[in-house]
Structures are given as C-alpha cells and as structure tokens.
Amino acid sequence: xxxxxxxxxxxxxxxxxxxxxxxxxxxxxxxxxxxxxxxxxxxxxxxxxxxxxxxxxxxxxxxxxxxxxxxxxxxxxxxxxxxxxxxxxxxxxxxxxxxxxxxxxxxxxxxxxxxxxxxxxxxxxxxxxxxxxxxxxxxxxxxxxxxxxxxxxxxxxxxxxxxxxxxxxxxxxxxxxxxxxxxxxxxxxxxxxxxxxxxxxxxxxxxxxxxxxxxxxxxxxxxxxxxxxxxxxxxxxxxxxxxxxxxxxxxxxxxxxxxxxxxxxxxxxxxxxxxxxxxxxxxxxxxxxxxx
Numbered sequence: 457x458x459x460x461x462x463x464x465x466x467x468x469x470x471x472x473x474x475x476x477x478x479x480x481x482x483x484x485x486x487x488x489x490x491x492x493x494x495x496x497x498x499x500x501x502x503x504x505x506x507x508x509x510x511x512x513x514x515x516x517x518x519x520x521x522x523x524x525x526x527x528x529x530x531x532x533x534x535x536x537x538x539x540x541x542x543x544x545x546x547x548x549x550x551x552x553x554x555x556x557x558x559x560x561x562x563x564x565x566x567x568x569x570x571x572x573x574x575x576x577x578x579x580x581x582x583x584x585x586x587x588x589x590x591x592x593x594x595x596x597x598x599x600x601x602x603x604x605x606x607x608x609x610x611x612x613x614x615x616x617x618x619x620x621x622x623x624x625x626x627x628x629x630x631x632x633x634x635x636x637x638x639x640x641x642x643x644x645x646x647x648x649x650x651x652x653x654x655x656x657x658x659x660x661x662x663x664x665x666x667x668x669x670x671x672x673x674x675x676x677x678x679x680x681x682x683x684x685x686x687x688x689x690x691x692x693x694x695x696x697x698x699x700x701x702x703x704x705x706x707x708x709x710x711x712x713x714x715x716x717x718x719x720x721x722x723x724x725x726x727x728x729x730x731x732x733x734x735x736x737x738x739x740x741x742x743x744x745x746x747x748x
Contacts, residue, residue, distance in 0.1 A: 498686055596711050602619065603619070663693055
C-alpha cells in the first residue's frame with residue numbers, strides 16, 4: 457500500500473481473515489426499490505460485525521451535499537455526527553469471513569478511493585468482490601425478481617452464473633463501475649449484482665429485490681446468508697402493489713402486457729426479455745430525473 461492510500465484509510469483492527477468475500481453497496485447512486493441498501497442493512501442486522509477501517513471523509517465527501525447531523529439539547533449543540541465510509545468484518549452462517557464496505561458513495565477522488573479499497577482487499581487476501589445494486593426495468597411485480605450482473609472482462613467468467621443484458625449500453629456510471637475496473641487492475645475477481653425492479657414500484661421499498669440480491673450473493677460467493685425476513689416482507693409488499701394495480705385499469709393492463717412478454721421469454725436469455733438497450737437506458741434516465 458502506498459503512502460497516499462495510508463493517508464485516506466484508517467485501520468482500527470488487524471484481524472486474521474481467511475480469504476474473505478468483500479461486499480459493497482454505497483449510498484447515493486441508483487437504488488430502485490431500495491434493493492441494495494435494504495440488502496446491506498439486512499446483512500448487517502443478521503451478521504455481527506466489527507469496524508475494520510474508516511475512510512477520510514474530509515477528502516472523499518462533500519459536507520454540504522451530505523451534511524452532518526447536529527444534536528441539540530435544550531438549545532445547546534452537543535455534538536455533530538459526520539457521514540462515514542467504513543469497512544466492517546464478520547462471518548456468514550457457516551463461519552466464512554466477509555468484509556462489508558458501507559456508507560455514502562464518495563463525492564470526490566474516486567481513483568484514490570478505489571486504490572484505498574483495493575489495497576485493503578489485497579492486504580486481507582480478498583478472494584472475490586461483489587457489489588449490490590438495483591435498477592428500474594420493464595418487468596412485472598407478479599414474477600420473481602431477476603438479477604443480472606456486470607463485470608470487467610477479466611471477470612467475465614462470472615457473468616454466466618447470473619445473467620446479463622445483451623447488447624451495448626451507455627448509462628451514467630456509479631462507483632460500482634470504477635470498482636469493477638479498479639479490481640481488474642489488481643487482478644482481483646469482481647462482479648456487481650443488479651436486481652431488476654418493476655419500474656412502476658421503483659420509488660417505493662421493494663423487499664423482493666433485496667431478498668433476490670442476498671440469495672444471489674450467497675450463491676455466487678459460496679456463502680450462507682439469511683433472507684427469510686425479507687421474503688416475509690415481500691409478501692406484504694406484493695399484496696399492497698396488487699391492490700394498487702387492481703384499482704387502476706391502465707396499470708392492470710400494463711402489468712398484463714409485461715407478464716405476457718416475460719412469460720413468452722421464460723427460459724430464454726435475459727437479454728431477450730429486455731426490449732432494448734435504448735429503452736433500458738431511457739428508463740434509468742426517467743428514474744434519475746424523478747429522484748432529482
């Protein structure tokens with residue numbers, strides 16, 4: 457690790473980890489249905505973790521965009537809680553080591569951030585890096601959430617284990633794209649898992665997406681993880697969406713059309729299920745405009 461990376465990450469412990477999987481889901485980029493953030497929070501609730509390292513947020517975070525929280529007691533300001541980016545470590549249900557990268561997506565100096573993360577991953581002999589994400593897609597809520605993957609060319613062997621969107625896409629990038637290429641630069645396997653969330657529920661919590669991400673993470677990473685609480689919440693969410701759709705004939709018609717396309721392509725490559733790369737990119741742009 458070079459001196460620059462040492463300045464941007466502060467290690468608080470030095471545990472002996474056995475080829476851990478590093479999982480990350482940073483806040484601030486597209487997260488339809490809160491799929492990635494819910495998956496990560498569920499993992500941290502079900503797996504006891506300890507802080508491994510923190511990052512220099514003065515260097516990486518715009519404090520005006522992500523303001524600290526002030527605690528005021530009877531008019532007296534007592535403390536500020538600053539946004540943090542952390543590495544945490546724990547073990548899955550069978551004792552396999554895991555590292556979690558959590559916190560806000562950096563506002564500045566992405567290259568330095570990726571270097572600090574990959575240096576830390578090399579330090580602890582990380583065997584696989586897995587990112588979590590979720591995006592709005594032309595898919596019905598009445599069918600299981602499909603998960604697709606992206607990876608750099610060096611890790612393309614992992615893509616058939618999940619599925620991909622066929623064709624060429626150009627979409628605004630989050631830190632996951634930089635993470636993929638940064639891991640490839642240090643010869644580390646990396647893949648990002650993306651839950652496809654029905655576009656008409658992308659702005660509301662959609663636990664089905666989080667459950668599918670955790671189950672895919674467990675399968676790809678060879679981990680033992682528990683998503684049962686999310687599946688229970690998913691049943692309730694499904695009922696609420698059913699009620700909304702039934703009360704609107706236009707929505708019901710749209711869902712029927714999406715079901716027909718999905719069922720027609722069942723068992724084929726995921727790329728054929730998505731109408732086109734241009735339509736997918738347009739859906740992402742519409743979602744982002746809505747967030748802003």
